[in-house]
Amino acid sequence: MASESIAQRDADDRELTRLLGAYIAFATGWLVLSTAVGIIVAYKFAYPEFLTNPYFSFGRLRPIHTNDTFYAWASMALVGLAFYVACKTCATRLYSITWGWVTLALFNVAAVLGTIALDLGVNNGDQEYREWVWWIEALFLVAVLTAAYNLIMTVARRRDDDVYLSNWYTMGGIIWTLILATVAFIPWYQNGLGQVAVQGFFMHNAVGMWFTPLTLGLFYYVLPKLLNRPIYSYALGVLAFWTNLVFYPIIGAHHFIFSPLPWWLQTLAIVFSVAMLVPVWAGSANFLLTMRGRWEQVRRSYALPFVFVGVLGYLLGSTQGTFEAFRSLQAVWHLTNFTVGHSHLTMYTFITFGIWGGIYALLPRATGRAPSLVLTGLHFWLATVGMAIYILALSIGGTVQGLVWMSGAPFIDSVTAIAPDWLWRSIGGSLMFASHLLFAWNVWLMLGGSQRVPSRVEPIAEVA
Amino acid sequence: MSRDGRLVAIAGGAGLVYLVLAILMGVLPGMALSKTAPGPGVTPLTPEQEAGRAVYVAEGCSYCHTQQVRPLAMDKVFGRPSAAGDYAYATPELLGSERTGPDLSNVGVRQPAEVWQYIHLYDPRAVVPPSIMPSYRWLFRVVPSAPPGETAVALPPAYAPKSGVVVPTARAKALVAYLLSLKQPALSPEMQKAAQEAEQAMAPAKPAAGQAAAPASAGAAKGFDYAATGPNLYAANCAACHGAQGTGVAGAFPPLVNDPVVTASDPAEHLKVVLDGLHGKAIGGTAYGGQMPAFASQLSDEQIAAIVDHERTAWGNHAPTVTPADVARVRKGGR
Incomplete structure (x- = not known):
């Protein structure tokens, strides 16, 4: 807008950066928590008497792991990034920074209440991804509703007539979820x-x-x-x-x-x-x-390797999903741990790596502060190797489980046959969790813990 | 298209298309199938079973246990294929998506012994050593001695608390009442036919392992089938109570090692117990709290003969073996 002064634009930018930083910071906290829970759950397969206590029992922690990954980590990070992308592609400020904060607060209140309720055994009937009781889900939905309004009104203020494709997808996702x-x-x-x-x-x-x-x-x-x-x-x-x-x-x-x-x-x-x-x-x-x-550029970037793995995760995970749907393959894989491998190939390799790519790409541009090169590399490789071990172990283990069932052996044989794969899964999961701690440290650096880099472009390895 | 028109077309259009699809693919099937009539013999739960179902949901049992038997050969061990009418009173639905532990659709028939359920919930490894199921000790109380009207859970000494006895809380009793209520009623003839057709559509060319083979096929030439061997069938059907080594659980399930019925030269009584089940009989002056299910409807003559032969010849037992024809004779009421 021509009437807006440069000073005003800078003030808007600072407010947007603070908001984005808060979304990423809270999301990262939830990632660490939900994957810590995931690690506990994974080790219970190898050591069933590890933490025998109602509040640490498998049946209560599993939905906490999945719901916090979904509705706390990924939802908060993606909505925060969607706001930022909308402002940048539309060359405008966020319609309402205040409502942006309200949305974030509601997301967090819903996640805290959801986590506590699930740990007390209060749920919506063991139905995957809708375990939160209705009134906690309603809080989450009000958060999505406020996000939808804010996002659409921001896009309505866009400078160009065209709506950039990113906003099609983010607005669509938010409306569909409502x-x-x-x-x-x-x-x-x-x-x-x-x-x-x-x-x-x-x-x-x-x-x-x-x-x-x-x-x-x-x-x-x-x-x-x-x-x-x-x-x-x-x-x-x-x-x-x-x-x-x-x-x-x-x-x-x-x-x-x-x-x-x-x-x-x-x-x-x-x-x-x-x-x-x-x-x-x-x-x-x-x-x-x-x-x-442009592979050399991809390789040298902090963010693009994560995006690249994210794209591969999308391609492989979704294509795998198509094949899993066939009756002939379902007969082997349905109800086995293969499905758990599949859901990590999609929610982790695609979504989580994609979010990391977005954060490493956009957060340094917003704050002007770079993550550590070494930490970013370690984060990438620990997460990638851990994820590969995790998914391979469960894909092999799930197939073995299905074949043991089909052989007519006693059911308990399927439990003992997959045991080594469960141990490998825990090892892969531990590497993934370690990478999340490094990522959290990097987020702190990008939010103010590191020196301001002179130019507001993405840091490139050879420059840094 | 105008500026605002563009935005309305994208956001509104995408929303509208999705709303229509959500109604077509989510709401309408949901409404129609919610009216599914209960199958023959499917009844609502009692208040106690209902309370037990709530415990099942709260503890997240269905993250490891399904309640859907598929029309596939490998699922036969869990019961008959589930039918739409089975779920008329099952809200919230508990079909589950993972089978880390066995399917429970018919567990009330497969494992009817209350005491086994209590031991298994308190410490699953007390009866199934390789199990990775969590222990649900918080559903029990440890007291110096069982209060009047309560029965202490007959835990094997290695798994019992150092002092005092274990008694189930109301939540454990409700949960076990619910588990024992999970019994698949017989299908109507039409439904049975539909289930068989679905199964044949998926069945591989060879008859599936573990299937109740028709007696006519007994003489047919076939390769070695591990699934049909006595030790394997014993592990799948009997070991949970009588132990992998036939040692039983003191006070709950009798040992089979050196048992007079198992080692008798006349196998009739042994076969009768396997076919019809047993409850409340003192053996060698010892009372056992467990209830043995009847296997007549669950296993074929060949399978029962294989199991009984294993029991009569393993763990130091040396008794004459039986044939499927012997099982058939006792099944018909002969001796």
Whole structure:
């Protein structure tokens, strides 16, 4: 806006930076907490009497790990980054900084209450990713609602007429989640098998219509920005947007293949799981083609290696999801630990690495303070190696579990057969957790713990 | 398109498309399937079982235990394939997504002994040494001696507290009442046919392991099938109570080593107990609290013969073995 002075713009920038920093700081705290819980849970597979106590029991900690990862770490980080990306792509200030803080406060209150309630055994019926009781979920939804209003009003103030693709994805994700969670948490029409149908719909959409679009929106901003070249194909991004929107809601029932849900509903879910290859490959190809020929730049960047792994996670995790939906492969893998490997390939390799890429790309630009090169490298390699061990162990272990069941051996044999893989999983998980501590230290450096770098560009290894 | 029109088209359009799909794929199937009528024999839970279900939910049991038997050969050990009508009173739904522990749809039939459930909840390794299930000790109290009207849990000494006895709390009793209520009622003939068709659609060419083989196939040539061997079937069906080495659990489950029925030269009584189950009978002057389920409907003649042969020849037992024909005769009521 021409009427705004430079001083005013700087003041707006400082306020936005403070807000972004707070979102990232709280999100990081939740990441450390939720993965500490994850480590405890992982070691209980090898040492079942480790911390025998109701408040540290497997059945209560597992939903704390998943819900805090979802609704505290990833949600807070992605919404904070979405605000920042909206302001930068629209060349405007955030519609309301105050409401930005209110949203963050609500996210945190919901996460604290959700964590305490789950640890006391108060939940919404062991239904994955909707374990929070309705009134805690309602707080979370009010947070999303305020975020939606703030984001849309910010985009409405954009300088250009066009709406940049990143904002399609972030606005879409927030609006879809509002609809999804409202539909899923209204209890009155859900009984018995009907609730199973809603659960299949919900648990998959909670990932694919919330974290996926917000992370993809982040990629569409970070990649062109850091590589200083436009996205390979804007049209491909639009195609992926609409196909993801139309196909994704139909595939939820593939979580209940061979269940008493109507067979046609399961088959429809399998067919559209194959159709999901269209948006997934369109999106992944778009990102990889944007990076083509710039691998040296990717390698030297702090942020781009994380984005690169994130894109690979999106491609591999989603393609794996398509294959897992086939009845022939479900017969081996369904109900085994293979699924847990899959969910980490998506929520960790894709979403979490994607968020890290976004933070390392944007937070130093906002604050003017760089992370440590050594810590960033260690963070990257510990997380990557740990994740690879984790996923390989559970993919192998899950396959073994399925084969033991099919062999007709006593059930307990499937427990003893996978035991070494569970131990490997704990080792991989420990490396991942160690990397989160390094990341947290880096966040502190980027928020003010390090010297201000002279120019407001992303630090590059050879410069630093 | 105008500036605002563009934004409305993207945000509003995407929202509207999703709302329609959410109704089509989430709400409408949810509403329709919520009206599924209860299957024959499916009844609401009693208040105590309902309270036990709440404990099951609060402790997150369904993160490791499914309640859905699939129409697949490998799931046969858990019961018949689950049917839509099984879940009419099951809200919140507890189908689960991981089977780190066994499926519980039919656990009330497979493992009906209350005392086994208590021992297993207090310390799963007391009855299933390789188990990785958590101990739920907070559902029990340790008291100097069992108060009037309460029965102490017959824990093996190695797993019992150093002093005092263990008694279940109301929550443990409710949970066990719920677990024992999990019994699959028989399917109606049409539903049975539908389940069989679904199973055949998925079945590999060869008959599945663990399946109740038809007696006609007994003479057919077939390769070695580990799943059908006595030690394997014993481990899957009997070891949880009688122990992997046939030693039992004092006060709860009798030992099979040197047991007069197991080592008798006439196998009729032994076969009868396996087929029909046993409860409340003192053995050698000792009373046992456990309840043995009837295996007649769960295992074929070949499978029971294999198990009984294993019991009669393992752990130092030396008794004459039996044939599937012997099992069939006792099953029909002969001797």
